[in-house]
Amino acid sequence: MKLPFFLTADLGGGGNSLRSARVVIEVARCTSDSDRDRLVETLTSEGEEALLEELRVTDAVGTLQFNSRLPWVLRYARAMPQDGGGTRMFLATERPITGLAIWDDPRSTDYPFTVIDLLFERDGSVSGSLTLAARMTADEQGRFVNVETFETQPLAVTEVLWNVDAADGGA
Numbered sequence: 266m267k268l269p270f271f272l273t274a275d276l277g278g279g280g281n282s283l284r285s286a287r288v289v290i291e292v293a294r295c296t297s298d299s300d301r302d303r304l305v306e307t308l309t310s311e312g313e314e315a316l317l318e319e320l321r322v323t324d325a326v327g328t329l330q331f332n333s334r335l336p337w338v339l340r341y342a343r344a345m346p347q348d349g350g351g352t353r354m355f356l357a358t359e360r361p362i363t364g365l366a367i368w369d370d371p372r373s374t375d376y377p378f379t380v381i382d383l384l385f386e387r388d389g390s391v392s393g394s395l396t397l398a399a400r401m402t403a404d405e406q407g408r409f410v411n412v413e414t415f416e417t418q419p420l421a422v423t424e425v426l427w428n429v430d431a432a433d434g435g436a
Contacts, residue, residue, distance in 0.1 A: 272427035276420040292327035305407040350387030376415040394419035
């Protein structure tokens with residue numbers, strides 16, 4: 266998959282107040298192996314709060330924008346080739362938490378990350394999910410990072426339009 270890429274999509278479902286929205290995602294580059302290793306090491310050795318602080322100072326990899334509002338800075342992007350072609354991309358950033366959110370539902374502040382899981386199929390189609398409020402944990406070796414969602418389910422990413430010329434034949 267060639268970078269940068271740009272996509273627009275609809276979001277829906279998820280059991281929260283954002284029933285449907287338009288999202289614009291732009292990814293300029295992927296997170297380096299050394300940055301990924303550093304972030305996973307931080308999570309496994311120091312925990313989620315330390316990961317959040319480390320993510321905040323990590324260089325931007327792209328942006329995420331909802332309904333023409335100010336964009337959020339994406340801090341993590343990882344592309345993984347899939348068996349049979351296509352690419353899975355995992356994106357993450359800190360979740361901006363407003364004073365109203367703290368007042369309205371303080372429990373949600375325990376979920377400081379937003380994560381996006383996209384699957385770029387070999388034929389150019391894209392599907393995925395977006396979790397607005399998530400927590401992260403990892404096994405001791407850092408091989409598996411687990412994402413726990415605050416919502417009952419992630420938002421579905423549908424009706425995706427993207428610069429298909431960024432696809433490189435499914436690899």
